[in-house]
Amino acid sequence: MSASHILVVDDEPDIRNLVKEILEDEGHEVVVAENGASARQALRDRRPDLVLLDIWMPDVDGITLLKEWGEDEGLPCPIIMMSGHGTVETAVEATRLGAYDFLEKPLSLAKLLLTVERALEAEQLKQENVGLRRHSMPVHEPTGKSPMMQRLKEQVKRIAQHDTWVLITGEPGSGRETLARYLHMQSVRRDRPFVDVAVTSIASENSARELFGSEEGGRIHYGRLEQAAGGTLFLDEVADMDLEAQSQLLGALDTGAFLRVGGTDPVSIDVRIIAATHKNLEESVQSGDFREDLFYHLNVVPLRVPPLREHPEDVPDLLNFYVDHFVAHEKLPYRRFNVGAQNFLRNHPWYGNVRELKNLVQRLLILGAGDEVSQDEVEAALGAPELRSGDGGGDVVSFDLPLRQAREQFEKAYLEYQLHKHEGNISRMAKDVGMERTHLYRKLRSLEIEIKDRR
Structure with a gap:
């Protein structure tokens, strides 16, 4: 392979x-x-x-x-x-x-x-x-020594040796993509591509071209399935895929071949599918929004990524991991979380999961001073006057910035809130915020907001 x-x-x-x-x-x-x-x-x-x-x-x-x-x-x-x-x-x-x-x-x-x-x-x-x-983080083993995370990592290692489809469920920010990349690196397909598709970011009218490619005027556009040939195709937020694309994908994976848009000759494929969602796919099947046959194909091996509040004993390891990451990759000053700060954070609810913790560490390294991060500093960072984005991700707008920077941070927080509110559906979001969809996509890119990360 x-x-x-x-x-x-x-x-x-x-x-x-x-x-x-x-x-x-x-x-x-x-x-x-x-x-x-x-x-x-x-x-x-x-x-x-x-x-x-x-x-x-x-x-x-x-x-x-x-x-x-x-x-x-x-x-x-x-x-x-x-x-x-x-x-x-x-x-x-x-x-x-x-x-x-x-x-x-x-x-x-x-x-x-x-x-x-x-x-x-x-x-x-x-x-x-x-x-x-694109993802700013190298592929790494999911961090944590708790029994829950150890069991999850052992599951992944066993599953990786078999070429089955995998369905990963978990809350936003819990580390579903990290787990998918780790599974790929443990598999026999590790030397072949890992291609991720943020399903929500693909407009329904372009989904077939994005997935299957096209042939127009003698020119060939290779879709994501061909780009992942021999490797892994990661479908993030697969529940948001429209029904027509679901049908085409199922047909391609059942037969091992598909037609590009505008093409006449079938293209053979060999790819492993890992899908992820924060939604309950069984409920989506019952409501008619997701094909039952595709659900059973994807759900061969289910994996659940637990929210951080279910394994708070891993918080100290996660804090150390992200401190080391930002020191090594962003040249931020090293700071150590003292025992009081660690204990306080172990009892934090972490609505934004690991992503919220990562953002908190980055903010404290940028704005803080001294070698040690205290509990008082953590409490101030979590409870300081600010506008939160509303998705639990920990992103804030400070009132102590110059107007231009504060405006940019407000726009980012506002749009992240709207993305969370509309579960990443750009069409509904554009209508609600009063923006044309193309302009909205451009604004999201300029503010470095990844659509698939904010559902």
Whole structure:
């Protein structure tokens, strides 16, 4: 399941078959194309992890294909150019257009294998960096030594060894995505992509294109299912998926294939589904908002993430974890929570769960002074004059800021409250706050509010 899918495009049969055999011996899945037309078809059939592309071919040259594939959304994967008649100018042009590297013929097999390995590693690192920038936290084991968390982690390790679908339930901020990423890293699919989909952020009219991709005017947009090929697709707040998308997803996963929007050829898929929700899906089935057959597919292995108030003995470990994180990654000054502060926080209700605790730690490290965080400082931080966002996340608006900054914080708190009130439904929220939906999306992005985090 962790084998990379490589496309070799070359008009010389001896070369493409030799390269195919060598790469297959290294454990990769390889398809070949003899010209530009068959290369285009191969990209329609399946998204590759890497392309080895000859420059000189009878119907269309490799540089033209490189330009074509790089339009709009950029190259679908790393592309290594090959040529027996290359010039410095050609190599420079290929690099300018986004090619990962340029190999001269006759090929050095040692250099070929090394370049392929480095290109695949670079692409994996790139995807990991994208995930870290978006989520700000590296993948880590859920924090906590309580019996409840130890049982949960043992469950995850057992489930990870079996390729079943998983349904994660839990309150907002409790760490559902952290658990999903940890499960993926424990599984045999760990070297393949982890693709997360915030279902609420996808407009119903675009859900099919986002999930299944599209073919328009000869151009291919790869949807989330293909981006997760061989890996894990994480559907966050799956209860908010519209019924048509539910039906299409169920059909694709039942048959192992689907059609892109506008496409005519079925695309095969191999992906594990992990879904998450804070809602009761059984109630959604009873009300007709969620398909019963999809629910039973997803609910093969249910996992419940407990709210923080059910395992308060883990609060000290969580405090230490987030202090270390902000010191290491945001260069904030190290501060230690004294025993009084820790005991006080163990009895805090934590309506916003782990996310609220994380936000509190960050605020105390930014605004506080001294090596120690006292109980008085914690109480002041939790009870200071402020406007709260209303979702339990701990985000505040201070009255001691300049007007411009206070206005920005109020807008963020107000919109987070509305997101929580409408359970992430942007259409209803836009109507309630009196904003056009596109403008609302733009405002949420500018304030760095992640829709899926605020339900």
